Amino acid sequence: MTNTEIAELLREVAASYIVKEKNRFRIIAYERAADAIEHATSSVKDLWDDNKLETIPGVGKEIGSHLDELFRTGGVKHFREAKKGLPPGMFQILTVLGIGPKTAYRLAKELHITSVESLRKACLGGKIRSLAGFGEKSEEEFLKGIDEYEKRSRRILLPQAAYTADRIISYLRKNKSVIRADVLGSLRRQVSTVGDIDIAVATNDPKSVIESFCSVPGIERVLEKGEAKASVKLSDEKQVDLRVQELESYGALLQHFTGSKHHNIALREHAQKKEWSLSEYGVKVKGKLLKFATEEAFYAKLGMQYIPPELREAEGEIERALARTLPTLVNLKDIKGDLHIHSDFNIEPSHDLGRSSLKKILSVAKERGYEYIGLSEHNPSNSLHQDRQKIDLIKRRNEYIDHTISSIKSKTSIRVLKLLEIDILNYGELSIPEKALELLDGAIVSIHSSFRQSRMQMTKRVLQGLSHPKAKILAHPTGRLLLSREGFELDWDKVFEFCLKHNKILEINSWPTRLDLADVLVKDARDRGVKLIINTDSHDAEHMKLMRFGVSVARRGWCEKSDIVNCLPFDAFRAILTKN
């Protein structure tokens, strides 16, 4: 059973309690547990295996024992009882936007609706308006909700969302009444996939800004247009929301809509203890509203350090901000090298080719202010080459590097490391011979095949692959592909322990569909003292610009400069590669 399925089950229990009007805090407890499980990076089943269910925030004794029963027997008596007497069809339509538990219950009970499809038919047939408390508008509303439901699962990759938002913001800035403009929501927190794009503007002329917004090129239709906000749908189906406010209280607006939901809840709980109340307009103290032009002032009023958006996930940042012990997060400018780059020295024609010459790569590295880079082409494949040929190919790749460097007229000061990205085969063997490994400054190892091994097998395989002294870096450690493939499971305790003991480094891969290691695991690794490296996995010199997204993942994982080895100067970095 996947985390998503378990979360859904808990939400169904919560919905049942809402219909049955049980204690609302019990309902919130189930919803919180569902949220936590949905966003957990390790599978709940694995946590159960390790007897660690109660490490999930919001899962206590009761829910923990229900999950235990679920894994042991495949069902939970308590859940069945909670749903008793409710029409099963109501759970089918709960996912439709605008339909909550009570509405779903009435539709299923009184109109015998059992699916999204039968709901659509009932709306089109004008059946809904026959129910007390519903009218024609409700039918229209539900139809729109069904439409959304069908498109809802489409999240956007972070860089895609960032580029779209940049385009819209620079368009808005042409309007002189725009004083400030920023992204909001999950995009501002740099979450690896984003639902809607939210934008804030500070202005004294909201009307004119909203007009500008509704005339952004590429808009298909305007969904909503009011005094303080507007929503549009772009032609690629992305939704963009705009919120405007006077500069005087812009800080509270930014804070409120940057979220996350859980961060805001925790923040308001904190404020409540002082009998203050927080909203997007400011802080209410004894009925009087205090306004804040900046988020810095807003957090300062709460007695806290400014909390960077990437940390606002209710993962302990509020306590640390109160104690003034938040980490100083790593910045893009701290990065001194990119070590996972595929050049156009194509080791073989069939294998995931690089497109840019080393010369071009070096010129981009210089623009970016790097001290060093590493070329990490894929290893020659087993099916095409004998050991002898593999060694030969790697020698030629090394000559290509030396030759390029000596041919550059204005001698480059950027150091180039001779690396390779080596497959870890099914039982942990590296796919090039020992003699070839000797030709390298270091090796990046990674999994590119047989993703379906068990967690135990995979862990053994990865650690075996990493155990060669030249193998220093584990690239894209979970193999996930965002929006299409779940990563494989590893026993992270064992992996972290191994890395610490043998000086191995976990990669944060900046490639938009990877962003792997994921932020939450980065935080776990960092907590344990495991070192990380941020690489781009570039197959074109242009891709080296993706580094900022890997840095975002590191920041979401609470990393400081000292946690990231490619923030080190060259000699210190080199020393890590040679140390055993």
Place this chain on the structure above:
DNA sequence: GCCGTTTTCGGCCCGACTGTTTTCAGTCG
């Protein structure tokens, strides 16, 4: 049902919007 350097009992976030009503319940972010 969960959780705790202000609590193992007594708390548990805030506001907007919508539709169908005469003052609010339900849903969402």
